[in-house]
Amino acid sequence: MFQGSMVAIVTPMNTDGSVDKQSLCDLVEWHISSKTEGLIVAGTTGEGATLTDAEQLDVISTVLKQVKKRIPVIAGTGSNGTHHTIELTLQAKKAGVDGCLIVTPYYNKPPQNGLYEHYKAVAEKCAVPIILYNVPGRTCCDLLPETIERLAKIQNIIGIKEATGKLDRAQEIQKLCGPQFEIYSGDDATSMDLMLNGAHGVISVTANVAPAKMAELCKAALSGDRQTAEKINAELMPLHTKLFVEANPIPVKWVLHEMGRIPSGIRLPLVPLNSRFHEDLHKAMQSAGIQKSKIATLT
Numbered sequence: 303m304f305q306g307s308m309v310a311i312v313t314p315m316n317t318d319g320s321v322d323k324q325s326l327c328d329l330v331e332w333h334i335s336s337k338t339e340g341l342i343v344a345g346t347t348g349e350g351a352t353l354t355d356a357e358q359l360d361v362i363s364t365v366l367k368q369v370k371k372r373i374p375v376i377a378g379t380g381s382n383g384t385h386h387t388i389e390l391t392l393q394a395k396k397a398g399v400d401g402c403l404i405v406t407p408y409y410n411k412p413p414q415n416g417l418y419e420h421y422k423a424v425a426e427k428c429a430v431p432i433i434l435y436n437v438p439g440r441t442c443c444d445l446l447p448e449t450i451e452r453l454a455k456i457q458n459i460i461g462i463k464e465a466t467g468k469l470d471r472a473q474e475i476q477k478l479c480g481p482q483f484e485i486y487s488g489d490d491a492t493s494m495d496l497m498l499n500g501a502h503g504v505i506s507v508t509a510n511v512a513p514a515k516m517a518e519l520c521k522a523a524l525s526g527d528r529q530t531a532e533k534i535n536a537e538l539m540p541l542h543t544k545l546f547v548e549a550n551p552i553p554v555k556w557v558l559h560e561m562g563r564i565p566s567g568i569r570l571p572l573v574p575l576n577s578r579f580h581e582d583l584h585k586a587m588q589s590a591g592i593q594k595s596k597i598a599t600l601t
Contacts, residue, residue: 303431303460304486304503305339305484305502306339306504306520309510310346310348310506310510311326311333312347312348313349313361314329314565314567315569316565317566318567319568321353323360325564326368327364328563329564332513337518338516339373339503339520340375340503342376343361343362343365343377343378344361345378346405346440346550346551347554348378349551350378352572355393358390359394362377362397362399363397375398375400377390377402377403378402378403378435379391379393379403380405384424387424388427388428391404391428392427395430401430401431403505405435409442411442411443414448417445425458428458429458432459433461433463433486434461435463436450436462436463436465444466447474447475447478450479451475451478454478461485461486462475462485463486463488464496465489467489469499472496485500486503487504490541491539494535497520497524498528503520504520511541511557511558511590511592512538515537515538515590518534540585541589544579544585544586545583547579547582548575548576548579551568552575555568560595563595
């Protein structure tokens with residue numbers, strides 16, 4: 303249903319933390335022209351956890367209006383409460399999204415059967431394609447392959463964003479769930495290997511700042527062109543790693559601001575990138591051929 307380079311798009315913000323919808327629309331157009339194949343809105347990178355429900359719906363609606371059905375729009379609608387997740391998912395469905403990305407409930411630390419019942423309840427209440435999202439490093443909760451196998455039997459649960467960075471984990475999921483269950487890498491550094499081994503694409507942070515190259519990387523990897531994929535991946539690897547020197551999306555928003563594409567705003571409790579990482583990020587930008595904006599037009 304979804305494939306290739308899909309960006310976990312940032313939510314541009316002014317210095318007071320308010321959403322900059324014009325910059326968001328400009329980013330959407332840039333991604334479409336750069337051959338990005340899907341937009342994930344209000345996810346981790348989009349600071350969905352600190353958006354109010356009204357803001358989240360507004361950001362999703364803004365992106366949908368700008369996209370005009372040219373590429374898929376997937377909304378991040380997960381929370382740590384099942385009822386709240388259902389509410390957010392129903393609102394996103396009503397707005398017209400093509401799918402929803404739902405993270406495992408964070409902080410609560412549910413057992414595997416609790417995770418199964420959570421996703422089952424959301425899927426039964428919300429008739430929209432659902433992508434599971436497993437990122438134990440953030441949630442303190444690991445959605446195990448045997449639970450994913452159970453969930454894959456539910457018709458509208460169509461795939462998973464697997465962000466453990468473990469190739470063997472993705473291969474185990476493939477073996478248990480079959481080729482019809484879609485696997486998307488949630489870890490840029492290992493995304494090429496996952497795609498060369500059968501994953502359907504990547505939900506990427508790096509694509510925020512290098513969308514055209516990520517699109518080329520995915521096209522090569524999905525077609526089995528390892529040589530081309532490895533060449534592009536080598537250029538992007540410094541970004542894959544340095545965009546996580548502090549909590550995502552701190553570094554990626556800093557790079558986008560350096561590129562002159564968004565204001566410098568980020569919402570508390572996140573803060574701007576520590577100056578000791580600036581040189582590392584500039585070097586990563588250079589490796590990927592990304593130019594710093596000569597004129598700072600955004601504040």
